[in-house]
Amino acid sequence: MWADWNQDGDFDDLNEMLLQKTSALSIHENINIPAWVTPGSYRLRIQMRDSKKSNACETFSFGEVEDYTLSVNHINARVLPPKAPTTITVYPNPVSSWLNIRFGKLPSGKIKVYLINELGQMVYTGLAQITGENNITLDCQNVREGAFTLICRTENWQETKSILIFH
Structure with a gap:
């Protein structure tokens, strides 16, 4: 289904x-x-x-x-209360051009990143390889302004953050 x-x-x-x-x-x-x-x-x-x-x-x-x-x-x-301490930090928030995502201590592996708008539409999907603490940057310059949900997930973990984009 x-x-x-x-x-x-x-x-x-x-x-x-x-x-x-x-x-x-x-x-x-x-x-x-x-x-x-x-x-x-x-x-x-x-x-x-x-x-x-x-x-x-x-x-x-x-x-x-x-x-x-x-x-x-x-x-x-x-x-639901978080099962573990927050492992990602996003900045700046609100963002106007580039969004930085800082990953705390996660197991090495692939991480999927999704950006979903207020209508539930996926406006970005990405895949990154991480090892321990990492930073990745998303280009938000061509994303329409508004409220978004950022989802970062691995095979055994997922974390969600709310972000605002204003140009």
Whole structure:
């Protein structure tokens, strides 16, 4: 099951896969709507096929794919206490041209960086290799002004920051 949260016509982006299970029986599950999703209508795709996991747009010989409209009316967000001390710092905030992201002590590896606007649209996606403490810089000069959510994630960790862009 997938939802096109950023309404870009595909189901390939962060958090768009809602559920992937293999079962011959009925499946009853709750889905989590990301906190940055705004009220509105979103495309929801449900796929049932011959007990194999697949992507949202794969061709297969036996099964069914249906698209629905998912209406998000409001979000009851729970704020959970952080599990670990903050490991990233962003500056300056508000930003006018270049945003600096300072990573604290994280395990070495690849880190994905996403910038999401107020409409839930992903305006930047990047991948960086980090080792211990690192700094990366994002060019925000061509990004429209407004409030954004910055998501930094590795395979086992994720942190979110709110930023403002003003030119």
